[in-house]
Amino acid sequence: xxxxxxxxxxxxxxxxxxxxxxxxxxxxxxxxxxxxxxxxxxxxxxxxxxxxxxxxxxxxxxxxxxxxxxxxxxxxxxxxxxxxxxxxxxxxxxxxxxxxxxxxxxxxxxxxxxxxxxxxxxxxxxxxxxxxxxxxxxxxxxxxxxxxxxxxxxxxxxxxxxxxxxxxxxxxxxxxxxxxxxxxxxxxxxxxxxxxxxxxxxxxxxxxxxxxxxxxxxxxxxxxxxxxxxxxxxxxxxxxxxxxxxxxxxxxxxxxxxxxxxxxxxxxxxxxxxxxxxxxxxxxxxxxxxxxxxxxxxxxxxxxxxxxxxxxxxxxxxxxxxxxxxxxxxxxxxxxxxxxxxxxxxxxxxxxxxxxxxxxxxxxxxxxxxxxxxxxxxxxxxxxxxxxxxxxxxxxxxxxxxxxxxxxxxxxxxxxxxxxxxxxxxxxxxxxxxxxxxxxxxxxxxxxxxxxxxxxxxxxxxxxxxxxxxxxxxxxx
Numbered sequence: 351x352x353x354x355x356x357x358x359x360x361x362x363x364x365x366x367x368x369x370x371x372x373x374x375x376x377x378x379x380x381x382x383x384x385x386x387x388x389x390x391x392x393x394x395x396x397x398x399x400x401x402x403x404x405x406x407x408x409x410x411x412x413x414x415x416x417x418x419x420x421x422x423x424x425x426x427x428x429x430x431x432x433x434x435x436x437x438x439x440x441x442x443x444x445x446x447x448x449x450x451x452x453x454x455x456x457x458x459x460x461x462x463x464x465x466x467x468x469x470x471x472x473x474x475x476x477x478x479x480x481x482x483x484x485x486x487x488x489x490x491x492x493x494x495x496x497x498x499x500x501x502x503x504x505x506x507x508x509x510x511x512x513x514x515x516x517x518x519x520x521x522x523x524x525x526x527x528x529x530x531x532x533x534x535x536x537x538x539x540x541x542x543x544x545x546x547x548x549x550x551x552x553x554x555x556x557x558x559x560x561x562x563x564x565x566x567x568x569x570x571x572x573x574x575x576x577x578x579x580x581x582x583x584x585x586x587x588x589x590x591x592x593x594x595x596x597x598x599x600x601x602x603x604x605x606x607x608x609x610x611x612x613x614x615x616x617x618x619x620x621x622x623x624x625x626x627x628x629x630x631x632x633x634x635x636x637x638x639x640x641x642x643x644x645x646x647x648x649x650x651x652x653x654x655x656x657x658x659x660x661x662x663x664x665x666x667x668x669x670x671x672x673x674x675x676x677x678x679x680x681x682x683x684x685x686x687x688x689x690x691x692x693x694x695x696x697x698x699x700x701x702x703x704x705x706x707x708x709x710x711x712x713x714x715x716x717x718x719x720x721x722x723x724x725x726x727x728x729x730x731x732x733x734x735x736x737x738x739x740x741x742x743x744x745x746x747x748x749x750x751x752x753x754x755x756x757x758x759x760x761x762x763x764x765x766x767x768x769x770x771x772x773x774x775x776x777x778x779x780x781x782x783x784x785x786x787x788x789x790x791x792x793x794x795x796x797x798x799x800x801x802x803x804x805x806x807x808x809x810x811x812x813x814x815x816x817x818x819x820x821x822x823x824x825x826x827x
Contacts (some may be wrong), residue, residue, distance in 0.1 A: 360369050385405065411794060434747060526554070543596070
């Protein structure tokens with residue numbers, strides 16, 4: 351399988367040296383994979399599947415709480431019958447080996463290895479795929495071994511499965527939001543938590559958690575009722591197994607926080623509509639010292655961190671194009687107590703309404719309020735709300751529309767390379783002779799798809815991994 355080879359002279363001049371250095375780096379093997387799949391059941395049952403027909407990894411960081419892997423394999427009918435009996439206790443072990451199909455080289459040690467729960471997607475299909483009665487009567491056992499059927503599974507991380515069986519409720523005294531987020535995380539079974547600094551530092555005399563079962567619900571409830579971040583909240587369980595899994599808690603619309611580690615930074619470089627050819631490297635990690643590269647009489651200093659070459663823009667749109675009319679595009683929120691001297695009720699409607707008596711200097715009260723939030727997009731459509739003690743909800747709704755969404759293709763991708771909530775720098779050039787533009791953003795979704803690339807070694811399939819990356823980019827106009 352091959353794509354169009356990129357001519358580096360066709361992209362912006364400042365990007366040519368770094369693209370050339372990444373694509374032509376010296377490696378022992380080309381970016382391909384050999385994958386081994388073993389199905390496991392009760393009573394030490396184990397079966398290595400002879401062929402994988404489909405494999406994809408889905409990471410929807412803001413919609414789900416963990417990765418999902420869809421896999422389809424070919425198995426003999428006799429093994430299918432056994433799998434049907436173990437459908438409630440099946441696991442699938444996947445081993446990913448780096449490989450070079452041209453040289454028939456497969457690494458001896460897997461780069462990734464997982465053993466996840468396997469959910470039968472076509473359970474019961476054996477009764478629709480068994481051979482005709484007359485063929486079974488000729489030589490049933492031999493036919494069962496030769497006749498192959500396709501079986502499909504959805505694989506789920508066991509660490510995420512363990513957290514699903516929890517529920518929580520209670521009233522906590524003198525608690526902070528940060529403390530409650532950690533408590534909920536560990537209560538649900540998370541062994542490691544990676545949480546961005548919480549912006550709400552208030553202490554609540556009574557912190558109420560209503561009875562809930564799902565992690566997304568409980569964290570959304572805390573954000574809606576008390577407020578955690580001014581830029582939304584996302585929760586995602588990420589890792590290869592229950593031991594190294596990490597629960598990430600972060601604001602999904604905060605695009606450019608300070609960079610603390612240069613080597614941990616990620617830059618996605620857009621090459622244009624043409625994709626890289628199969629066998630060409632598409633990513634490289636540089637040390638914090640960076641590297642000076644010369645190509646075609648052009649010399650540039652490459653900064654440290656991971657650089658990824660991407661192409662083929664897919665869907666591209668801005669939520670603010672329609673969100674400004676429905677949600678608004680500008681907001682200033684503050685605590686009502688900072689500008690109100692006292693509250694007085696209306697006699698005829700005392701149970702439901704009250705009218706504030708403002709302080710003499712309202713602006714002084716607003717200026718002293720630490721929860722002041724204000725930003726706007728290119729559209730001006732202010733949103734008016736009644737008095738509300740959680741301005742982070744309003745600012746999060748606005749932040750959701752104050753971005754651009756773009757989908758890119760990463761040819762020759764490496765799975766599990768990009769973690770949830772990872773901030774990136776999107777680099778592109780509008781014309782060959784123009785300077786490059788850089789926009790901060792955040793990774794919203796990842797979809798890895800493995801395509802079979804046949805090599806020279808009989809009976810061994812090699813896979814190319816391509817990924818679709820959905821980015822949210824900060825609006826710059």
